[in-house]
Amino acid sequence: xxxxxxxxxxxxxxxxxxxxxxxxxxxxxxxxxxxxxxxxxxxxxxxxxxxxxxxxxxxxxxxxxxxxxxxxxxxxxxxxxxxxxxxxxxxxxxxxxxxxxxxxxxxxxxxxxxxxxxxxxxxxxxxxxxxxxxxxxxxxxxxxxxxxxxxxxxxxxxxxxxxxxxxxxxxxxxxxxxxxxxxxxxxxxxxxxxxxxxxxxxxxxxxxxxxxxxxxxxxxxxxxxxxxxxxxxxxxxxxxxxxxxxxxxxxxxxxxxxxxxxxxxxxxxxxxxxxxxxxxxxxxxxxxxxxxxxxxxxxxxxxxxxxxxxxxxxxxxxxxxxxxxxxxxxxxxxxxxxxxxx
Numbered sequence: 442x443x444x445x446x447x448x449x450x451x452x453x454x455x456x457x458x459x460x461x462x463x464x465x466x467x468x469x470x471x472x473x474x475x476x477x478x479x480x481x482x483x484x485x486x487x488x489x490x491x492x493x494x495x496x497x498x499x500x501x502x503x504x505x506x507x508x509x510x511x512x513x514x515x516x517x518x519x520x521x522x523x524x525x526x527x528x529x530x531x532x533x534x535x536x537x538x539x540x541x542x543x544x545x546x547x548x549x550x551x552x553x554x555x556x557x558x559x560x561x562x563x564x565x566x567x568x569x570x571x572x573x574x575x576x577x578x579x580x581x582x583x584x585x586x587x588x589x590x591x592x593x594x595x596x597x598x599x600x601x602x603x604x605x606x607x608x609x610x611x612x613x614x615x616x617x618x619x620x621x622x623x624x625x626x627x628x629x630x631x632x633x634x635x636x637x638x639x640x641x642x643x644x645x646x647x648x649x650x651x652x653x654x655x656x657x658x659x660x661x662x663x664x665x666x667x668x669x670x671x672x673x674x675x676x677x678x679x680x681x682x683x684x685x686x687x688x689x690x691x692x693x694x695x696x697x698x699x700x701x702x703x704x705x706x707x708x709x710x711x712x713x714x715x716x717x718x719x720x721x722x723x724x725x726x727x728x729x730x731x732x733x734x735x736x737x738x739x740x741x742x743x744x745x746x747x748x749x750x751x752x753x754x755x756x757x758x759x760x761x762x763x764x765x766x767x768x769x770x771x772x773x774x775x776x777x778x779x780x781x782x783x
Contacts, residue, residue, distance in 0.1 A: 506723045507541065514546045514554045514566035521547045527752055530745035531737075538733045539726075555579050558719055565718045565730065570629050570770045573715050575781040577764070581720030584764060585727060586734040587713040589757025590684065596760055600630035600638070600708035601686050603671055604678040605701040613642045613706055620657045622667040622679035629711050629770075631664055635680035637773045638708045647778055665689060672698050683707070709773075712766045716759065734759040 513532065515524050525545055532543040546563055548554040551572035557563040559580035568576050576582035587596045604610040610619065616639065624631025640650050651658075659676055661667040667679035668689040681689075686704065693699050716734055718727050738758025740746045750756055774781055 503725045504540070507539075507726045508564070508722070510542045510544060511535075511539075511564045512544045512546050512562060514548055514557060514563040516550065516554065517547045527749065530743075530749040534737065534740065534746065535730070535733055538736075539729055551575070555582075558582060561719070563719070564722060565716070567714050567716050569627075569714050570712055570767065571627070571633060571774065571779070571781070573717060574767060574770050574774055576717065577767075578781040582717040583720045583727065584715035584717055584762045584767065585731040586716045586759040587762040587766075588716075588753065588755035588759050589713075590754045592757040594757050595710075596762060596766070597710040597712050598630065599683045599710060600635045600680045601683045601704045602635065602678060602680050602706035602708075603668065603686065603702060603704055605671060605674070605698060606703055607701060608677045610678055611705055613639055616678060617643075617654055618656050619677035620659065620675075621655045622659045622661045622670045622676045624661055624664045624667050624679075624681065626660060628664075630682040630708070631667065631680060632660075633777060633779075634708045634711050634773060637776045638706075640776060647776075669693075672696055672702060674698070678705075680708075709769060712762070712770065715762055715767070731761060735761060 513528070515528060517524060524547070528545065532545070535541070536543050546557065548557055548563075551568060552575075554563060554566050554568070555572070555576045556579075558566065558576060566576075566582075568582070573582065573584065577584075589596060602613070602616075608619070610616065623635070626632055636650060639645065639654070640647065643650075643654070645654060657676075659670065661670055661679070664681040664685045667676075667681050668685070670676045671679050672693060690699065690702065718730055735758070737746065738750070741750060741758075750758065771781075
């Protein structure tokens with residue numbers, strides 16, 4: 442009985458297949474008739490033409506060679522988690538604007554950032570002026586935009602030479618034989634530009650200013666420490682970041698010497714820190730990234746974008762910059778015998 446049942450099922454299946462085959466044949470015949478009667482405009486586009494059309498679309502879009510993932514390096518000036526949250530509005534904005542995914546990278550210092558960019562592991566980052574020159578020489582970094590701390594600002598800052606009235610210091614030549622405070626050996630406004638300015642004004646060689654010009658040189662460790670050293674009479678003069686001067690003056694209004702503090706000289710303009718990209722990225726991508734940074738201020742009605750601009754001292758937004766703006770940094774590095782390529 443079991444074998445008979447199997448054979449019956451086979452016959453039944455065969456009949457079903459015959460009926461199904463007949464139905465499919467009738468459907469295809471009908472479809473072919475309808476297709477044959479359709480107008481040329483309604484006919485399907487050949488596959489080769491569709492491919493050409495898609496290729497043309499990619500070319501017109503101009504993004505066919507763009508990277509899909511971009512790495513943004515942030516120096517860990519504070520807790521990495523906090524820093525990541527602070528930059529989240531910018532990364533979200535750039536991802537949506539450029540259609541790329543952004544990964545954050547937290548190197549130990551500027552040198553590590555430069556090396557990561559040279560190895561192709563970092564695509565975009567910000568650098569201080571001297572660190573940028575190093576990044577340009579070693580890793581081909583290109584400046585795209587630079588921030589304005591306030592809408593009325595210019596894209597540069599200065600080093601202020603400060604003293605107290607009772608020192609009698611009124612000009613650069615009066616600094617000979619005094620106790621002077623620099624902030625940090627790597628600081629542009631707290632050491633490098635002021636030293637270069639004195640060398641230029643006095644016609645000194647690097648060895649002379651390091652060994653013979655001042656009575657004593659102190660590296661205080663910070664701009665505020667240099668300010669307080671002058672205020673308290675520990676040194677005769679110092680150089681500090683121009684915008685820090687106003688904060689420190691206000692912060693120390695109760696100090697008995699505060700009204701004796703004066704600015705007696707200013708350095709050459711120091712270009713603001715640039716927002717940079719690796720030079721070998723596609724030109725169209727770098728242009729789009731620059732335009733996105735410049736256009737960021739127009740989105741300041743977004744509370745998150747506004748918070749990012751405020752927290753990053755960029756209330757004036759970002760403006761275009763280029764290598765010509767950093768020639769003064771290169772000249773200063775040469776005067777100080779700093780080789781950014783090594």
